Amino acid sequence: MILPKHSLASSLIAVFLICSPTIAESSSPTAAEIRSAIKADLKDTERLSENKIEVAVESGIVTLIGTVVSLQDRQIASSIAKRTRGVEAVQNRILVERSARSDSEIQSDVQKVLLINQSVEHPPITTEVSGGTVALLGKVDSLAQRRIAEFAAAGVRGVSEVDNQITVLMSSDRSDEELRAEISALIVQSVYFDNANIDVQVDDHVAKLSGAVGLVTAKERLEQVAEIWGVAAVDVSGVEVDPDKLDDSLRKQRYADVSDESITDAIRRSFEADPYLFSRATGIEIVVDQAKVELSGTVDRSFIRTRAGQLVHGVVGVRRIANQLEVEYPEEKPSDETIIEETQQALARSGHLDRREIRVHCDRAHVSLYGLVDSELEKRVAHSIADGVAGVVHVNNSLAVEAEPSGKSDQQIEKDLNRKLKYALLDRSDQIDVVVEDGVAILRGHVDTWLQWQTAMDLAVEAGAHHPHNMIRDRYHPPHSGMRYFIPQ
Known part of the structure; x- marks a missing residue:
């Protein structure tokens, strides 16, 4: 799929890039190098390209100053800074212009x-x-x-x-030890922290985490993982952002230790800890055979089915997922006309899609989306919104991403992609070669996990490449045959 030169994919990559990459070089980037990398990535982002955002870097602390037209733009700028190697914290002082809406x-x-x-x-x-x-x-x-x-x-x-x-509300009677054990298990089983050694202590329902991660985005996600039912507060002040303190041997060991039984337990634990799925977890059957997961059963929302699949993707050791969950709305089913109206209204409320006209069709609760959007992120946001509408059982996302050429030379795309790989992905274990021909990026080499595989793909798109060919091999999730790869949704 061809994406425009300036794309909202920057924010999407920040979502995928919660794993904590280490770097090939032993030295940390300078403040000038960090600032240059962030400025270049802001320029590559369509929604931010016309805004003047100043970037200051001092002792690993990034300060963003400027004005944007929406809260979404402010969040995207912050995400770009937080995903950059060498950044320890981000102070977002960007102001949002007042909307014309009352x-x-x-x-x-x-x-x-x-x-x-x-x-x-x-x-x-x-x-x-x-x-x-x-x-x-x-x-x-x-x-x-x-x-x-x-x-x-x-x-x-x-x-x-x-x-x-x-x-x-503190209505939980769970002990501190129960909370500590669950948080620790959720961290260890997560693909986002597979090379991080995080210590968890819980005192009077306050979780205190310590250790090291590679990116600010990882530190934020770590805090979110610890926000389970029964925890009154989460303290991550003891977590450093230092990729040199990560341990690649942990990742190797954690993948070596997985079994079908441990994967099943980890998935069940993720479901029961999730604020969306915890009340529905007992209705979902999990079958794991040689690290291939099948989900079956019935849920009440299409979004819940999607969410279950996302949680499975985040478990260390999962190779494939067959999401066979069926959606049955428990109340009186809304008509197709009502679903269309509710979906249109939900799309119109979104700050991400304020400049888009999306047509909505519905046939027996199966929703189809048509129209043009600027980026893959907008397409996914629209899908997620439609997925959450009451009564919807399936979403057919036929939105097309506008295929504007990036306008960059092959040399510039290659330069930009190598920069992004250096500051937003590269592990000591990674070996990635980039060649760009007629705007098509060809990626070869090796990475450890599907998360790194997917991130490299997204970075290629963000750099302006057309139809990236990702021939990178995945060490811990090898294809079963040929050149097939695990590609998360």
Whole structure:
């Protein structure tokens, strides 16, 4: 698929790039090199290319200053900085311009997204909006639900800031040791931390994590993993961002130790800890045979089926997944006309899709999306939104990504891709060669995991390559035959 020169894929890569890469060189990049890498990646991002964002770097601390038109743009800029090797923290001082939407319009949309959110619908959350700033008030059962509510509100078109005043109800009687054991297991089984040695201590329901990760994005994800039910707060101040302190032998050992039984246990643990799936976990059957996972059973939302597959992808040792979960809406099924209307309204609320016209068709609860979008990220956001609409059992995403040429020479694409690999991926164990011919990037070499494989692919697209050919071999997830590879959704 051909993507435009400046793409929202920058933000998507930050989602994939939570693993903590080590680097080929022993020396850390200088402040000038970090600043140059971030500036170049900001320029490669369509939504940010017309905004003047200043980047300052001092002692590993990056400060972003400027003005953007949406909260989504502010978040994308921050994600780019956080994924960059050598960055230890990011101070985001970017201001969001006031939207033309009224506070009442924004509040109405925020209330709707919170109402349909599958993790925070009970108990209710109230909202207040002033000048585009949304205040969230209420009580939820976990830190994860609190975070998800903020994420949902931030995705609404016109929101410039979210003031999260939600408090967490401490209704759990789980012991500190139970919490410590579960958090530790979730970290060890995660593909995002397979070479990180993280110590977990829990005292009076406060989780304290220490150790080292390779990127700021990894530190943030680590905090999210620890936000399980029963935890009152998570302290990650003891976690360093230092890729040189990662241990590649841990990754090798963790993949060597997996069995079908351990994979099954890890998947079940992920389901039971997830704020979306925990109440539905018992209805999902998990069968693992030679690291190939099959999910079966019935769930009440298409989004839940998708979420289950995503969680399986994140477990160390999984080679393939067959997601056979069926969707059965438990209440009176909405008509196709109602589903179309609800989907159109949900798409219109999104700050990511504010410049897009997407046509929605529905046949017996099977939704199809048609139209043009700027990037693969916009396509995936639209899919996720439609997937979450009540009554939808399947989404056929026929959105096309506008195929504008990048305008870059082969030499420039190769230079940009090598820079991105250096600052956003490269492990000591990685051996990647890049050749660009007529705009097509050909990647060869070896990486350890599918996560690195996928990230290299996304970075090639972001660099401006057309139809990247990813011939990289995956050491810990070898193809069963020929040149087939594990490609996560």
